[in-house]
Amino acid sequence: MARRGLTTQRVTVAAADLADEIGFEGVTVSAVARLFGVRDASLYSHIKNVQDLRTRVAVLALAELADHVAAALAGRAGKDALVAFADAYRAYAKEYPGRYAATRLELDPEVAAASAAGRHAAMTRAILRGYALEEPDQTDAVRLLHSVFHGYVSLERSGGFQNTQRAADASWSRALDALDVVLNNWPPA
Amino acid sequence: MARRGLTTQRVTVAAADLADEIGFEGVTVSAVARLFGVRDASLYSHIKNVQDLRTRVAVLALAELADHVAAALAGRAGKDALVAFADAYRAYAKEYPGRYAATRLELDPEVAAASAAGRHAAMTRAILRGYALEEPDQTDAVRLLHSVFHGYVSLERSGGFQNTQRAADASWSRALDALDVVLNNWPPA
DNA sequence: GTCGTGCGCCTAGAGATATTAGGCAATTAT
DNA sequence: ATAATTGCCTAATATCTCTAGGCGCACGAC
Numbered sequence: 001m002a003r004r005g006l007t008t009q010r011v012t013v014a015a016a017d018l019a020d021e022i023g024f025e026g027v028t029v030s031a032v033a034r035l036f037g038v039r040d041a042s043l044y045s046h047i048k049n050v051q052d053l054r055t056r057v058a059v060l061a062l063a064e065l066a067d068h069v070a071a072a073l074a075g076r077a078g079k080d081a082l083v084a085f086a087d088a089y090r091a092y093a094k095e096y097p098g099r100y101a102a103t104r105l106e107l108d109p110e111v112a113a114a115s116a117a118g119r120h121a122a123m124t125r126a127i128l129r130g131y132a133l134e135e136p137d138q139t140d141a142v143r144l145l146h147s148v149f150h151g152y153v154s155l156e157r158s159g160g161f162q163n164t165q166r167a168a169d170a171s172w173s174r175a176l177d178a179l180d181v182v183l184n185n186w187p188p189a
Numbered sequence: 190m191a192r193r194g195l196t197t198q199r200v201t202v203a204a205a206d207l208a209d210e211i212g213f214e215g216v217t218v219s220a221v222a223r224l225f226g227v228r229d230a231s232l233y234s235h236i237k238n239v240q241d242l243r244t245r246v247a248v249l250a251l252a253e254l255a256d257h258v259a260a261a262l263a264g265r266a267g268k269d270a271l272v273a274f275a276d277a278y279r280a281y282a283k284e285y286p287g288r289y290a291a292t293r294l295e296l297d298p299e300v301a302a303a304s305a306a307g308r309h310a311a312m313t314r315a316i317l318r319g320y321a322l323e324e325p326d327q328t329d330a331v332r333l334l335h336s337v338f339h340g341y342v343s344l345e346r347s348g349g350f351q352n353t354q355r356a357a358d359a360s361w362s363r364a365l366d367a368l369d370v371v372l373n374n375w376p377p378a
Numbered sequence: 379g380t381c382g383t384g385c386g387c388c389t390a391g392a393g394a395t396a397t398t399a400g401g402c403a404a405t406t407a408t
Numbered sequence: 409a410t411a412a413t414t415g416c417c418t419a420a421t422a423t424c425t426c427t428a429g430g431c432g433c434a435c436g437a438c
Contacts, residue, residue, distance in 0.1 A: 003386060003433075030424055042387045044426070108348045117349075121214045139355040140363040143341065146349070147364065149335065151340020160306075160335065166328040174329040174376070175336065182371040187363070191413060192404070221397055229396075234432045239396065382437085388430075395424080406413075 004036050008046045008088025011036075013058040019057060024105075027054060027098070054105060059115045061099035066119040068092050073123060078130035079180045085127055086149055086176050092155040100153070120146070131183040141183060150177060193225050197235045200225075201245040208246060208287025216243060216287070243294060247305045250288035255308040257281045262312060267319035268369045272315055275338055275365050282342040301326070308333070320372040329373060337364060 014035050027179045029050055033040045047053045072088035073081055093100035107115065124142045133141055152172060155161060161168045196259045203224050208216045218239055222229045261277035262270055282289035296304065313331045322330055343360060344350060350357045 001369075008387075028424065029426085038386095039388065040425075041389085041427085048288055050425070082374055095378065104343070104347055109348070109351070112348065118399065125326055136359070137353050140355060140360040141367075143350060143360045144337065144364045147340030147344055148336050150344055151228070151336030151338070154293070154343065155332070155336055155339060156378070159298070159301065161332060162298065164328060166325050170325070171329040171332045174326070174378070175333045177376040178371045181206070181374055181376050182367045185370055187366040187370050187373060189363075196416075217395065217399085227415095230418080230419065233397070234415065242395085380438090381432075382435100384433105384435085386432100387432105388435085389434095390428105392424085392427085392431105399419085400423085401415095402415105402437100404412085404413100404415080404424085408411080 002019075004038055006036060006038065006042065006046055007067075008056070011043060011046050011053070011088075012060055015053055016057045016060055016096075016102070018098050019102060020096050021098065024054070024057070024098045027057065029053065038053035055111060056106060057099065058105040059111065060103040062116040062120070063100045064096070064099065065089070065092050065103060066116040066123070070119070071122055073126065079176075081127045081130060082180060082183075083176050085123065086146065086179075089107075090153050090172065091151050093157065097157060099171060100157075104150075113123070128183070131186075132181070133186055137186055139185065145179065146184075148179060193227055195225060195227065195231065195235055197245070200232060201249055204242055205246045205288050205291070206247055206286075206373075207208075208291060209285050210287065213243070213287045213290035216240065216246065220364065225341070229257050242292065244296060244300060245295040246252070246288065247291040247296060248300065250285070250291045250307040253285070253288065254278070254281050255291060255305040255312070258312055259308070262315065268365075270316045270319060271291070271334075271369060271372075272365050275361075278338050279342050279361065282346065286346060293339075295345075317372070320375075322372070322375055325373055330375065333371075334368065337368060 015027050015032050016033065022031075027049075027050075029043055029160070030040050033043050034042065036042075036133060043053075066090070069085055069088045076084050107117075116145060124145055125138065127145070128138055128141055131141075143185040152175060154170050161171070172179060200221060204216050204221050207220060207224065209258055211220075216239075218236075219229050222232050222241070232242075233315055236245065257280070258277045261273040265273050296306075309350075310331060313334055314327065316334070317327055317330055320330075340363060345357050350360070
């Protein structure tokens, strides 16, 4: 009965890696157990159930994404910061598609509050420091930015931009230009 | 052995309704069979497998959404058209959450081509007629608009805007104002 | 060092879902 | 009316989730 050194953390990371390989929907207790060479039942000492496992992957991914974005954002301001944030966000989604998909899991309010979701909002607000926006315009702008980032990445991943000549990279760059324009010319209420 | 009058179409609609009730992930062959009071196996004369069933729901939803948007768009132009499109899009997602979730299913390129996805792009382009945009700016703008619509709706649905005072409706309205501004001031390449 | 004790992984098993193969009866075509 | 077809059935297998309970290895207590 060789011990495999299972841990909630190690199981979560393995599940996240698996998600990146085969898609977040493929993250199954059986599949992760297979990775470790143990029986399905053995994982239930470390995770509560599949939902718990997937939630843990989501929380992990949110934290990692926040780290990546924070690193890219360091020392930048204005449009520079906007582009750095956006590119880091999109790059993470590209490099870790399964983890990124996990970040879109609907979390319990308590779990969400304890997660890195707040860091995302804070960093988005930090970008806006380079633009002159008061509340509630700032909140509206945060939501717009997040919508564009997530929406673009999500549509790009689900193949929404494939049937045309225009490269997805080029449109992304122009979308950021457009956001910069609108943040500088935010319409009055 | 009473016949239930199963049809691919009726099965698909039942699956879509079920999706709206319990979520798109809950759309299962067994669950739909239960709705009709037949055995699971009986559905396989009408659908190929679960994936096929879900794809059919997605295609149905794309067509319905296109219908709703087209109706809202009729006779409008400029910002009026932009707001009508966006509101119809968001309203559909709110009223038919399961169907809307289905529209984000990754479709095979052939299926996607045969679906109403093209109508969506065409209608988005129609909006842009009210703004002076040439290619490739037009394609970039289409992608930006779609990203905002989908991104906002998706984040709203997954609870992203819950922890603040600002109403989701208000931010949505301002996001559309912002899009109008940027379409009128599209940055030069 | 050895002796527990507990933790880590196991076996066993039940319930759901997906899917295939093949059958009989109800409907439709002739 | 009879033949052909179609619609739903039973049966069976595989995969996945999850619970209950067991056994031994590794650690701390002494």
